[in-house]
Structure formats: structure tokens, C-alpha cells
Amino acid sequence: MDKRKECIQRRSSLTNSKRIEKEKAITNCVLPFLKGKIGTYIPIRYEVDVYTMFRDKFDLYIPKMLDDTTIAFYSDHEEKSKGPFSTIEPIGIQEVKDLDVILVPVVGFFGTYRMGYGKGYYDRYLIKSSALKIGVAFDVQETNFDIKPTDIKLDMIITESRILK
Numbered sequence: 121m122d123k124r125k126e127c128i129q130r131r132s133s134l135t136n137s138k139r140i141e142k143e144k145a146i147t148n149c150v151l152p153f154l155k156g157k158i159g160t161y162i163p164i165r166y167e168v169d170v171y172t173m174f175r176d177k178f179d180l181y182i183p184k185m186l187d188d189t190t191i192a193f194y195s196d197h198e199e200k201s202k203g204p205f206s207t208i209e210p211i212g213i214q215e216v217k218d219l220d221v222i223l224v225p226v227v228g229f230f231g232t233y234r235m236g237y238g239k240g241y242y243d244r245y246l247i248k249s250s251a252l253k254i255g256v257a258f259d260v261q262e263t264n265f266d267i268k269p270t271d272i273k274l275d276m277i278i279t280e281s282r283i284l285k
Contacts, residue, residue, distance in 0.1 A: 123265050124235060127228035130260040132166040139166070139258075142280035146256055147173040149278045153254060156220030157181060159193045162208045167225045168256040181216045183241075184209040191241045193219060205237070219251040224274060226257035230264050232274045232284050246272040254278060 121129070134142065147170055154174070159181045163169045174180060181193040185203055194210035203209035224242055228235035234255045236242055246253055255277040262279075277284045 123263055124227050124238065127235065127261045127263055128165060131258055134166070134258065134260070142258055143169055143173070145280040146170065146258075146278055149280075149283055150223065150254060150256065153252060153276075154178060154221055157216060157218065159183070159216075159219040159222035159251065160196075161223070161225045163225070164206050168258060170223050170256055181219060182208075182210055183245075184212045185241065186212075189241070189244060191245050219249065221252045221254065222246065222249060224253060224255045226255045226261060226277065228261050228263040228265065229255060229257050229277050229284075230262070230267070232277050233265075233267050233271050234274055234277065235263070235265055240270060243270050243272045246274075 146168055150170060158178050160171055160174065162171050162182060175196060180196040182196050183191040183193055186192055192212070192215045194212045194215060196210065198210035198213060200208050200210055224234060226234045227237060253274045255274045257277060257279055259279045259281055
């Protein structure tokens, strides 16, 4: 099994009660770092759900795919529609460029490097952003992998048991 599939399988094998318990621990660790305009994501495929915990408490911005290589962030208050890869996206009227913090979904992680789904959308976005970049993952998603020159080092990865910097 390849590393991506293995990490997704491990994260999806968490029971609902374990997942909720771990997500609470993760959101409690993330909370002190949140300020200003926060980019986040609406979870798919058993990703850590920080969105539900924070959507009523903060000014959130979520990504929309603009083309085969680019994402941009838009207000979570905008109307949403189904995007590619089963994502829920804002329709996208007013792009926001000056995010203060970005909570990044993770398939797998190694140190503070993340493995995503392999298309590089986040890496291309993050390299141009001065926002605090925080990956959120469950401990079971830790794995080792070859870091490519295009992989962006995050400022930190937060799991239910630790903060990697």
C-alpha cells in the first residue's frame, strides 16, 4: 500500500468517539495561535475537523480551486457549492489574500512537512503566504517520506498529543 493510502486508512480507522476526543484535544492546542483572518478547510475523507469547532467563533476563509494548480481563499460566509474531489467550496466573489493563520489539512506528516493528496495546491499557495502555517493531524498519520524541493515546511503540526515546530 502506498504511504498516502496507508495514512488515510489509519486516520479513517479511528472510531467516532476517539476521533471526537482527539479533535477536541487538537482544537484546544490550536486555539492560542488563532488571530485575525484564519484560513481553514471543510474536512473530507476523515480529515481533522477544526472547521466545526471554529466556524461560529472566528472569521474563517476557506479554499476554492481556481484551476488545475491554484487555490484561493474566500469568506466562509459566502454561498457554497460542491467542488472537485468532493470538496465544499465558497462560490468565490471576493478573494482574501492577507490571511494571518492557515490551518492546513494533512494526509501524512514527517517532522513539520506534510503530505497532501499529491496535487500540490497547498504547497503552491503556502510558498507565497506570510501567514502562520499550522498543519492539523492525528498522531496515527505520522510517517516518513521523501521530502521534495516543492514541499513547504509548515511552522508547526499539531496533533492530539503534541505540537511539532
